[in-house]
Amino acid sequence: MNVTIEYLGYIKKKLGVERSEIISLDNKSSVYDLLILLSKKYGDPFRKAVFDPKDLELKPYHMISVNGLLLNQLKGLKTELNDNDQVILMPIVSGG
Numbered sequence: 001m002n003v004t005i006e007y008l009g010y011i012k013k014k015l016g017v018e019r020s021e022i023i024s025l026d027n028k029s030s031v032y033d034l035l036i037l038l039s040k041k042y043g044d045p046f047r048k049a050v051f052d053p054k055d056l057e058l059k060p061y062h063m064i065s066v067n068g069l070l071l072n073q074l075k076g077l078k079t080e081l082n083d084n085d086q087v088i089l090m091p092i093v094s095g096g
Contacts (some may be wrong), residue, residue, distance in 0.1 A: 005087045063090050
């Protein structure tokens with residue numbers, strides 16, 4: 001199956017990627033499986049900034065949405081992905 005992942009904010013610059021890309025995954029893959037694949041693909045920059053498989057959760061100040069819903073509205077990293085899902089990886093921004 002294919003999912004589109006969109007990178008927002010400094011993440012795309014840190015990884016040296018375009019705004020989005022299509023990633024091929026096995027059927028019944030989860031968000032966690034996607035993050036493992038991305039940590040292998042992008043190596044240390046991804047593991048240091050966004051997700052390190054040893055930690056079992058995103059780094060602080062990062063969020064993921066799947067088809068417009070935040071992971072805390074779904075099943076967290078265990079959220080199962082489907083063909084043509086839209087995944088957005090973004091930093092949390094705050095300001096005044």
